[in-house]
Amino acid sequence: MDQTDDLRIDHAPLTLRALAVDRLRSAIIAGRFQGGDRLVERTLCDQLGVSRSVVREAIRYLEAEGLVETAPRAGPIVARLDWDQARQVYAIRRLLEADAAAACARVASPAVKADVASALAGIEAAFATPDNRDLYAATTAFYRVIFTSAGHHIAWEIVQRLNGRISRLRALTLGTTDRKLSGPAHMARIAAAIGANDPEAAATAVRAHLDEAAEIARLLLEGQG
Amino acid sequence: MDQTDDLRIDHAPLTLRALAVDRLRSAIIAGRFQGGDRLVERTLCDQLGVSRSVVREAIRYLEAEGLVETAPRAGPIVARLDWDQARQVYAIRRLLEADAAAACARVASPAVKADVASALAGIEAAFATPDNRDLYAATTAFYRVIFTSAGHHIAWEIVQRLNGRISRLRALTLGTTDRKLSGPAHMARIAAAIGANDPEAAATAVRAHLDEAAEIARLLLEGQG
DNA sequence: GGGAAAATCTTGGTATACCATCATACGACA
């Protein structure tokens, strides 16, 4: 925090493209577009107020992210999600998040523990609000602390991308189990394990949390067909 | 395999964009572009013989893949790779590949075992050729069998993407250790564990292989600075 | 009412133009 930082003009490098990607991703994650919905370029141009170039490049980006699928000649659609995919996503998250939590617990300094505690408090605060998005954001922030403090930046990228794919599902599971029952308790166990520098306990707590979330997701998805 | 399949003309949905992405990705993986090299749009238009739109969309795709970085105002460059990133990549591969090998060993049918054995033979054959690319391709095919037969399609996507990031590194490690010493032996151990339906042994063999590859990579990268 | 032909929509692709920014080079002035 020296003065050079303060003087630096943080000229936002916001390209229209980056904004469009964010808007579209948010819209998909928020469920504004359903899986299978067509993303008609010129319609999006109107809705976003930008040109086709911008929309097309944004779609390419989301395509590589796995949020959008481009059928051979039919144009882009919002990626569909079935239980088999969701199962794989939860399995991968289980590996990566357990590993990150263990690594975080292994190296956690007092400062990191304070960040984790603060993020946990954020979850508990969001738990009291009626809006699921607050809980969603708070949970994301909690895991971000864990991943980044463990130095697992690439794994965090991957997890975020995976969460994008199952975002609607995640919003649903957050709205049921996590909110009502064991979610905050699991988070507290994770935070406690990190506070105690107990990697094995942290990993176990993460696995328990994800196994439960996956089970809820399975019930939701298989119920819908 | 009914006749409709045989009659179907598999009209490749090859868009120019897809071709451009493949070309660029291959060029980067093959080392034709070094990390940090600028990707000047109009130059690529000439080299690929396509218009700027196609080039730009291809770059967006590769950007989301992590092979290309777009600096705020400097335009796209080939992503750089340092040991910290490579370390993370090997750690993630270790988790995903060990899990996939274990899952594959758990469920492997005689047909899967035959595929694995065949892929192993491919590695040993490529081992005898002077071109590293053959070994690269054969190794990729080996792991593809493992991942897809375990149903870990999303994990395979992730691993492929990660491998893209460390591709030059991977080519180097394949060219040293894997070729000369333990590489094929490790692969044989993995295949044997799958053949014996022994998940734990398969996972252990994968971890041993990757730990060695990561160590070679570390020496290479830290040596270069 | 069903099916074929036509109209329309949409995407993939190209070319072009315009602007802002950045770097470079060149020239003028102290």
Next chain:
DNA sequence: TGTCGTATGATGGTATACCAAGATTTTCCC
């Protein structure tokens, strides 16, 4: 001579127009 300012070119970001081909919808005729 050295420094500053400006002209210029390269480049990325954005917008627009256009065309071909495939997909979809509509229409119209039997």
